[in-house]
Amino acid sequence: MRGKKNNLIGQKFARLIVIKKSENRYWNGLVWICVCDCGKLLEVAGCHLKRGNVKSCGCLRKKPGNLNQNFRHGDTWANGRKRLHSIWHGIKNRCLNFQQPSFKYYGARGIRICKEWKENYLVFKSWAISSGYKEGLTIDRINSRGNYEPSNCHWITKSENSKKSCREHREKIDINQPKDKANNDVLS
Ligand SMILES: [Zn+2]
16 A cells, blocks of 8 residues: 555656656655656656645746647647657557558557557657657667567667668568568568
């Protein structure tokens, strides 16, 4: 009971969602890394979250509740930070949207996006930043049959990625098809 009460991960306090425990302590209490609805990361003491002393990164005072749901995290197509958002959107399309051409290589083969990422772009974003995302890197699944989830994903350069997918494409053909047929069906 006690452990559960003290673990705030995933809970939402006003505009803040708790992502993980910080190494820092506030007096003797736990401090949590939170992501604000506007996209900023910050550390807040648990007691301040529970008492409602801290409700946002500070943006709440500047713009009280007038932000559109779609634009509140600031990463949509409308501004320069759109790339990470479009990566997230691309993953969801590959795994969930059967009308997308690439769905047959992902969703149709049972590759999923984890619930936390699917439901909340900010959770994906905070994972991306904490795992070394930089402009120009692409997301890669370590096990190509595994899901899009924190334990199976990392960031690699485009050239590493295309080398890897070439190799996997060859392996797939070797496994799935007789040798003589493989040469004719490379692009099927
Ligand atoms: Zn904020």
